Amino acid sequence: xxxxxxxxxxxxxxxxxxxxxxxxxxxxxxxxxxxxxxxxxxxxxxxxxxxxxxxxxxxxxxxxxxxxxxxxxxxxxxxxxxxxxxxxxxxxxxxxxxxxxxxxxxxxxxxxxxxxxxxxxxxxxxxxxxxxxxxxxxxxxxxxxxxxxxxxxxxxxxxxxxxxxxxxxxxxxxxxxxxxxxxxxxxxxxxxxxxxxxxxxxxxxxxxxxxxxxxxxxxxxxxxxxxxxxxxxxxxxxxxxxxxxxxxxxxxxxxxxxxxxxxxxxxxxxxxxxxxxxxxxxxxxxxxxxxxxxxxxxxxxxxxxxxxxxxxxxxxxxxxxxxxxxxxxxx
Amino acid sequence: xxxxxxxxxxxxxxxxxxxxxxxxxxxxxxxxxxxxxxxxxxxxxxxxxxxxxxxxxxxxxxxxxxxxxxxxxxxxxxxxxxxxxxxxxxxxxxxxxxxxxxxxxxxxxxxxxxxxxxxxxxxxxxxxxxxxxxxxxxxxxxxxxxxxxxxxxxxxxxxxxxxxxxxxxxxxxxxxxxxxxxxxxxxxxxxxxxxxxxxxxxxxxxxxxxxxxxxxxxxxxxxxxxxxxxxx
Amino acid sequence: xxxxxxxxxxxxxxxxxxxxxxxxxxxxxxxxxxxxxxxxxxxxxxxxxxxxxxxxxxxxxxxxxxxxxxxxxxxxxxxxxxxxxxxxxxxxxxxxxxxxxxxxxxxxxxxxxxxxxxxxxxxxxxxxxxxxxxxxxxxxxxxxxxxxxxxxxxxxxxxxxxxxxxxxxxxxxxxxxxxxxxxxxxxxxxxxxxxxxxxxxxxxxxxxxxxxxxxxxxxxxxxxxxxxxxxxxxxxxxxxxxxxxxxxxxxxxxxxxxxxxxxxxxxxxxxxxxxxxxxxxxx
Numbered sequence: 059x060x061x062x063x064x065x066x067x068x069x070x071x072x073x074x075x076x077x078x079x080x081x082x083x084x085x086x087x088x089x090x091x092x093x094x095x096x097x098x099x100x101x102x103x104x105x106x107x108x109x110x111x112x113x114x115x116x117x118x119x120x121x122x123x124x125x126x127x128x129x130x131x132x133x134x135x136x137x138x139x140x141x142x143x144x145x146x147x148x149x150x151x152x153x154x155x156x157x158x159x160x161x162x163x164x165x166x167x168x169x170x171x172x173x174x175x176x177x178x179x180x181x182x183x184x185x186x187x188x189x190x191x192x193x194x195x196x197x198x199x200x201x202x203x204x205x206x207x208x209x210x211x212x213x214x215x216x217x218x219x220x221x222x223x224x225x226x227x228x229x230x231x232x233x234x235x236x237x238x239x240x241x242x243x244x245x246x247x248x249x250x251x252x253x254x255x256x257x258x259x260x261x262x263x264x265x266x267x268x269x270x271x272x273x274x275x276x277x278x279x280x281x282x283x284x285x286x287x288x289x290x291x292x293x294x295x296x297x298x299x300x301x302x303x304x305x306x307x308x309x310x311x312x313x314x315x316x317x318x319x320x321x322x323x324x325x326x327x328x329x330x331x332x333x334x335x336x337x338x339x340x341x342x343x344x345x346x347x348x349x350x351x352x353x354x355x356x357x358x359x360x361x362x363x364x365x366x367x368x369x370x371x372x373x374x375x376x377x378x379x380x381x382x383x384x385x386x387x388x389x
Numbered sequence: 390x391x392x393x394x395x396x397x398x399x400x401x402x403x404x405x406x407x408x409x410x411x412x413x414x415x416x417x418x419x420x421x422x423x424x425x426x427x428x429x430x431x432x433x434x435x436x437x438x439x440x441x442x443x444x445x446x447x448x449x450x451x452x453x454x455x456x457x458x459x460x461x462x463x464x465x466x467x468x469x470x471x472x473x474x475x476x477x478x479x480x481x482x483x484x485x486x487x488x489x490x491x492x493x494x495x496x497x498x499x500x501x502x503x504x505x506x507x508x509x510x511x512x513x514x515x516x517x518x519x520x521x522x523x524x525x526x527x528x529x530x531x532x533x534x535x536x537x538x539x540x541x542x543x544x545x546x547x548x549x550x551x552x553x554x555x556x557x558x559x560x561x562x563x564x565x566x567x568x569x570x571x572x573x574x575x576x577x578x579x580x581x582x583x584x585x586x587x588x589x590x591x592x593x594x595x596x597x598x599x600x601x602x603x604x605x606x607x608x609x610x611x612x613x614x615x616x617x618x619x620x621x
Numbered sequence: 622x623x624x625x626x627x628x629x630x631x632x633x634x635x636x637x638x639x640x641x642x643x644x645x646x647x648x649x650x651x652x653x654x655x656x657x658x659x660x661x662x663x664x665x666x667x668x669x670x671x672x673x674x675x676x677x678x679x680x681x682x683x684x685x686x687x688x689x690x691x692x693x694x695x696x697x698x699x700x701x702x703x704x705x706x707x708x709x710x711x712x713x714x715x716x717x718x719x720x721x722x723x724x725x726x727x728x729x730x731x732x733x734x735x736x737x738x739x740x741x742x743x744x745x746x747x748x749x750x751x752x753x754x755x756x757x758x759x760x761x762x763x764x765x766x767x768x769x770x771x772x773x774x775x776x777x778x779x780x781x782x783x784x785x786x787x788x789x790x791x792x793x794x795x796x797x798x799x800x801x802x803x804x805x806x807x808x809x810x811x812x813x814x815x816x817x818x819x820x821x822x823x824x825x826x827x828x829x830x831x832x833x834x835x836x837x838x839x840x841x842x843x844x845x846x847x848x849x850x851x852x853x854x855x856x857x858x859x860x861x862x863x864x865x866x867x868x869x870x871x872x873x874x875x876x877x878x879x880x881x882x883x884x885x886x887x888x889x890x891x892x893x894x895x896x897x898x899x900x901x902x903x904x
Binding site: 196356 | 650705714715
């Protein structure tokens with residue numbers, strides 16, 4: 059039993075990694091068989107957003123920081139790598155680390171300023187900074203970002219194995235690898251002494267201050283780490299959709315990350331992952347299937363927004379808590 | 390028959406147990422003083438009675454259980470509150486601070502201005518620019534405008550000059566003739582002058598109850614309970 | 622010179638729009654600690670109400686409809702959605718986030734996602750001579766609207782009992798209840814006031830942009846947030862001053878610099894204010 063409990067994540071990753079070899083379909087859930095490019099693309103997005111939500115939860119659920127700026131770092135990863143590959147002709151192996159470094163550096167600079175205020179003011183300030191990214195992306199800043207249309211990725215700069223519909227399964231593996239890395243990084247951070255200080259900050263910042271620790275430094279660490287994870291996710295998103303557009307820089311992306319985390323269960327190990335997967339899946343399915351539904355139900359954001367509001371009132375612990383409660387009831 | 394009965398009051402704030410089973414009575418006349426060293430939960434006791442801190446147990450005011458009731462309703466029922474550190478509205482004028490506290494047409498401005506003529510003189514001055522003593526008078530004046538059946542007064546002489554302490558004590562003595570007071574006070578000279586009954590808290594529990602003069606005349610008892618000599 | 626006057630007037634028009642949104646946000650935040658992401662949606666509600674009513678009852682009636690719709694929806698949101706979460710600040714923010722997402726999507730479903738042409742009266746689309754420049758009437762209309770709202774708000778806060786309660790509550794809400802006042806009634810009131818100002822911004826913004834769209838409120842909201850933080854939360858005069866600074870800065874830099882540079886400058890101004898403010902405001 060304990061073996062199962064300890065090692066099931068490895069089994070889960072193995073099963074997910076083997077999905078591209080599964081020719082079966084799940085009718086009603088996916089349109090094609092599991093290994094069709096369309097289904098793999100959707101699954102890859104689900105895993106990517108599971109990872110992005112888990113990284114964002116490092117701020118919201120683990121440290122208690124309500125940041126509205128996460129989209130900026132995703133966008134820096136996506137646009138950064140895109141511009142370096144498409145405009146500067148760099149290979150992916152150089153462009154990806156450079157873009158992640160860019161996101162991390164900007165996160166450090168913005169965090170240093172924004173963390174001077176706390177609580178709701180911090181939320182507003184991060185939102186304002188992220189807006190700069192959205193403006194630069196949408197206005198084709200320095201002729202680099204392609205404006206409203208976005209910047210399509212010049213695939214000739216990529217390894218040939220990552221190009222084309224037939225290779226979607228490899229991009230799926232990239233997403234899976236990203237998710238696994240985020241899960242490990244967050245897990246290790248949370249269980250480290252630093253992670254316990256972060257939890258202390260979330261519960262009662264004054265008590266951490268009393269211990270002689272500097273809350274500012276720890277919060278900045280969490281902010282920068284989350285920014286780096288977001289930028290890496292941005293690079294993966296760029297590869298998945300072969301381009302970057304202003305949507306990825308907008309506040310709506312941050313808000314949806316927040317919705318994913320709250321739906322899944324903030325501060326839990328698998329909650330944000332579940333929330334990210336479920337949100338991405340529902341968003342996609344409601345957009346593509348909802349044609350026959352009446353009125354506002356056609357709008358995925360209407361349905362998701364309403365579910366989210368109900369979740370805040372009726373299951374504030376998210377899906378993860380819901381599962382625990384059901385488990386406790388059966389025991 | 391007491392005006393306020395506190396029974397087995399417990400308060401937990403951000404995971405820390407502040408009060409553990411506090412029980413005492415407040416006499417229907419005169420001043421009952423709540424004593425104890427810093428951090429034993431005197432202010433929390435007042436706040437829990439008023440519903441400003443979450444309490445478990447029972448608090449009976451004038452025969453009705455009031456624990457868990459909303460603060461503004463309790464105040465309207467005649468529970469007046471003068472908080473620690475005054476809490477006057479610094480950006481409002483003295484007159485506006487008083488006007489905010491009005492509840493009926495016939496507010497007792499004559500009484501307030503007779504006790505604290507300074508407030509009338511400085512009516513249009515911003516409360517934030519008053520001295521500590523004047524702010525305390527304003528905080529007292531605010532509750533005296535309305536009819537109260539019990540006043541909860543938290544450290545009214547804290548940080549005040551000796552002359553002002555006497556003025557505030559004079560005012561409290563005059564008020565105590567009309568309405569009972571539950572007073573938190575560290576200044577033992579003021580306690581000696583005003584108090585009838587005394588309740589001493591230690592580490593979130595009631596350590597001693599009895600007459601205030603009885604407590605203060607026993608030097609060793611005072612020293613062990615409050616950490617200061619009664620002659621100081 | 623005439624360019625400067627034109628930019629000043631159009632910039633102040635923008636300032637007026639920001640002020641109308643920020644004043645409500647600032648009051649709601651200052652008194653009730655609620656960061657209201659749905660405030661932009663109140664503006665959208667007002668804009669569509671004016672869009673719907675103007676052809677039926679005329680422009681003035683349309684503006685009134687926008688104000689009433691904004692106030693009504695805001696009061697309802699406070700009573701039904703915010704109040705049950707009293708003192709749970711983060712949960713309140715989350716609910717307004719959900720409302721802003723679902724609200725925009727609702728309008729997209731009801732009125733289509735595309736912008737619609739606002740039925741502005743002819744006179745609002747003209748220009749008049751002003752200090753040697755030809756300035757748009759619609760900017761002057763917004764400025765007039767904002768000045769009226771500013772004066773009305775200041776008078777309300779200064780001279781009425783509820784104004785007194787709100788000013789005291791922004792300073793120390795707990796002490797207001799300890800004086801026997803039900804401060805939550807004032808919450809509903811500030812939501813309604815903020816919603817009314819946002820509804821007015823929606824109606825006049827419809828004239829200004831000559832169109833209404835479901836997402837119109839959300840994009841203005843971010844600059845309103847900037848104005849609120851710079852101006853100091855809970856301060857109406859602070860919001861007014863900050864709105865003027867941000868609007869003018871944005872307009873002038875966008876004209877003399879490259880497009881979008883003014884928007885970035887507004888955020889830079891926010892960073893400078895935060896870095897230089899000696900004691901950062903704690904929320």
